[in-house]
Amino acid sequence: MSTAAGDPERAVNGLLSVAQLLEDSRLARLYSFVLREGESTIDEIADALEMPRTTAYSDTGTLVDLGVLSRDETQKTHTYTAIPITLTATLDGDEYTVTPTFIEAVGRSSRDQDLDLLLERHGLGKLATALTYAVPYADGSLSERVAARELDLQNAFAIAVLHALREVVEDMRTVDPFIGDIPSARDQRRDD
Incomplete structure (x- = not known):
């Protein structure tokens, strides 16, 4: 009897979990918050994200069901931890590799008008492309001017998006173990 490599059920469920995070900026924001903060209680989540406790309970339950948060029920006050x-x-x-940094960018779109407008007008694919420019821009290996030009957006808008994504990259650099898997546009550029 032969066995399939890996766990297809787990892989497909993971795909669906990531898809749901990419479709719902509130869930993405909550997931990213818990990843950055480490163990978090419902009160900490509700206070930091300025959401009603009932919404925090509901959303953390959804994320636990999706398998991207774990809940520790050994103490009276349950704590939640994000699974990278x-x-x-x-x-x-x-x-393209979707990492917690990309999920954070989606989560920030609800609070950042430039990221929100990028998603509204150009979709997740353009956000992914912009992140490939934001990573080398954030580490100083690609200039703002070149990155903005390559994004094929109106220049001032491209710069605003790069600034917003630079903050995302800087905030996630120490908590996203997969940030190095985000392709760098600098490595993919044909001309300098």
């Missing part, structure tokens, strides 16, 4: 996730998608040779 990654998903690599490949289509016709084009590959």
Whole structure:
């Protein structure tokens, strides 16, 4: 009897979990908060994210069911911990890895008008592309001018998006174990 490599059920469930985080900025924001903060209680989550406790309970329950948060019920006050996730998608040779940093960018869109407008007008794909420029921009290996030009957006808007994403990258650098898996546009550029 042969066995399949890996766990297809777990992989597909992970795909669906990531998809739900990318569709709901509130869930993405909550997930990213818990990842950055470490163990968090409902009160800490509700206070920091300025949401009603009932919403915090509901959303943490959803994230536990999705398998991206774990709940420690050994103490009277339950605590939640985020499970770092990654998903690599490949289509016709084009590959992109969704990491907690990308999820954080989606979560911030509800509070950042530039990221919100980027998603509204251009979708998740353009956000992913912008993040590939924001990573080398944040570490100083790609200039703002070049990154903005390459994004194929109106220049001032591209710069605003890069600034917002630079903050995302800087905030997630120490908590996203997969940040190095985000492709760098600097490595992919054909001309300098």
